[in-house]
Amino acid sequence: MKILPVVLETLSITRVGTTGVYFDYSSADLVTYKIPLQINDENYYIPAISATSFKGLLRSVYERYLRKEKSGNVSGSGNQKVLENIKNLNYEERTLIFENLKEELEKYVYSGLIDKVGENLEEVFKQYLEITGYGIDKACYVTSDLDRCENLALIEDEKKRKLKEAWIKLTGRKNLCEVCKVLGTSGVRGFVKFTDLVAVDPFPVLLERITHVAINRITGTAEKGKLFTEEIIPAGVKFLGFLAVLEDSLTERVIEMLKVLREKARKGEVWIGGRGSSGYGTFRLYIPGEVMEFNSVIFKGKFALNISEPREGLACERKIICKLFPETFINSLNPVTEGEVTFIVRVETGEEYEAKNGEELKEVLDKVKDKKYEIKTRGVWSLL
Numbered sequence: 001m002k003i004l005p006v007v008l009e010t011l012s013i014t015r016v017g018t019t020g021v022y023f024d025y026s027s028a029d030l031v032t033y034k035i036p037l038q039i040n041d042e043n044y045y046i047p048a049i050s051a052t053s054f055k056g057l058l059r060s061v062y063e064r065y066l067r068k069e070k071s072g073n074v075s076g077s078g079n080q081k082v083l084e085n086i087k088n089l090n091y092e093e094r095t096l097i098f099e100n101l102k103e104e105l106e107k108y109v110y111s112g113l114i115d116k117v118g119e120n121l122e123e124v125f126k127q128y129l130e131i132t133g134y135g136i137d138k139a140c141y142v143t144s145d146l147d148r149c150e151n152l153a154l155i156e157d158e159k160k161r162k163l164k165e166a167w168i169k170l171t172g173r174k175n176l177c178e179v180c181k182v183l184g185t186s187g188v189r190g191f192v193k194f195t196d197l198v199a200v201d202p203f204p205v206l207l208e209r210i211t212h213v214a215i216n217r218i219t220g221t222a223e224k225g226k227l228f229t230e231e232i233i234p235a236g237v238k239f240l241g242f243l244a245v246l247e248d249s250l251t252e253r254v255i256e257m258l259k260v261l262r263e264k265a266r267k268g269e270v271w272i273g274g275r276g277s278s279g280y281g282t283f284r285l286y287i288p289g290e291v292m293e294f295n296s297v298i299f300k301g302k303f304a305l306n307i308s309e310p311r312e313g314l315a316c317e318r319k320i321i322c323k324l325f326p327e328t329f330i331n332s333l334n335p336v337t338e339g340e341v342t343f344i345v346r347v348e349t350g351e352e353y354e355a356k357n358g359e360e361l362k363e364v365l366d367k368v369k370d371k372k373y374e375i376k377t378r379g380v381w382s383l384l
C-alpha cells in the first residue's frame with residue numbers, strides 16, 4: 001500500500017456540498033460540508049471536501065482526458081478503428097445497441113450538440129464517439145447507464161446483461177475500462193481509498209455567508225422575499241487529504257490522474273463544488289513531489305509531500321492533526337529543513353533549475369509557471 005498526500009488550495013470562494021454527516025445550529029440555506037472535531041471538550045466543525053467529491057472530480061476529469069485528449073480527435077488519428085468493431089456484432093447485438101444508443105443521443109439533441117439522431121448503428125455510434133470522445137476503449141463514463149462499466153456477474157436482467165456484453169465487444173474494453181480498474185465501479189471494488197480533504201490552514205477557517213436574491217426564471221426579475229444565504233469558503237484555504245493506493249503497481253497511474261487534475265485546475269478548466277460557472281471553486285492542487293508550507297495553529301512548517309508506505313512515527317504526539325487523519329498517513333508528510341534537500345525543476349523544453357530551499361523553489365516555479373515542468377528532489381527525501 002502507498003500513501004499519497006494531496007493539498008487543495010482554494011483560489012476563489014468555494015462552496016462544497018453537504019453530503020455526509022452535518023450538524024450546525026447556525027446554518028445557512030446552503031451549507032458547507034463539515035466534519036466534527038473535539039478539542040479539549042469543545043466541539044468544532046471543520047470545513048472539508050468530502051472524499052466522494054474529490055474522487056468524483058478526479059474520476060470525471062481523467063475519464064474525459066482518456067476519452068478525448070489522450071486519444072486525439074476524430075480525423076488524423078487511428079482512432080476510427082474502433083468503428084470497425086461494429087463488424088464483430090451479430091444482428092441481435094446490433095439491434096440492442098442501436099436502440100439504446102439512439103436513446104442516449106436524444107439527450108444531446110435537446111442540449112443542441114447534434115441536430116438529429118442518425119439512422120443506423122454506424123451513424124449513431126460515430127455521433128456518440130464524436131461527442132464523448134474516441135478513447136472509448138480506455139475509459140467509460142460512469143454517469144451513463146449504457147456506457148459505464150459494471151460487474152456483469154451481478155446483473156440479473158438478461159437483456160441488460162446482453163446489452164452490456166455487446167457494448168464491451170463494440171468498445172473494445174476488457175470488462176473494465178482503465179479508470180474503473182483503478183477506482184472501481186458498480187459491483188467492483190476500487191484500489192484507491194480517499195480521505196476527506198480537511199481545511200487545516202488557516203485553522204479554524206472563518207466561513208463567509210453570502211445572501212442571494214432568487215431570480216424568477218420567467219420574468220428575470222427578483223422574487224419578492226426570496227432571499228437565500230449560502231455558506232462559502234474563502235480563497236486561500238489549504239485542504240489536506242490522503243489517497244491510499246492498495247495495489248502498489250497502480251501508484252503511477254494514480255499519480256498520472258492527479259497530474260491531469262492539477263494541470264486542468266491550473267488552466268482554470270475545472271473547479272471544486274458548486275457554481276463553477278460563476279467563478280467559484282477554482283483551486284491549485286499540490287501532489288506528491290511538491291513542497292508545501294502550512295502556517296496555522298494545528299499545522300505549521302514546510303513539508304515535502306511524499307509517496308510512502310504507511311508509517312508509524314512521532315508525527316502524532318498530542319497533535320490535533322492526528323484526530324483528523326491516521327498517524328500512518330500523516331507520516332507521508334516529511335518536514336523539510338533548509339539545505340537538506342535539493343529540488344531540481346526540469347522544464348519540458350530542457351532547461352533545469354536547482355533550488356536549495358523552499359524560497360528558492362518558489363522563485364524558480366514563478367519563472368517557469370507558464371511551462372510544463374516536473375520537480376524532483378535529491379537528498380534526504382528522495383521521491384524516486
Ligand SMILES: [Zn+2]
Pocket residue numbers: 139140141148149176177178179180181185
Ligand atoms: Zn469504466
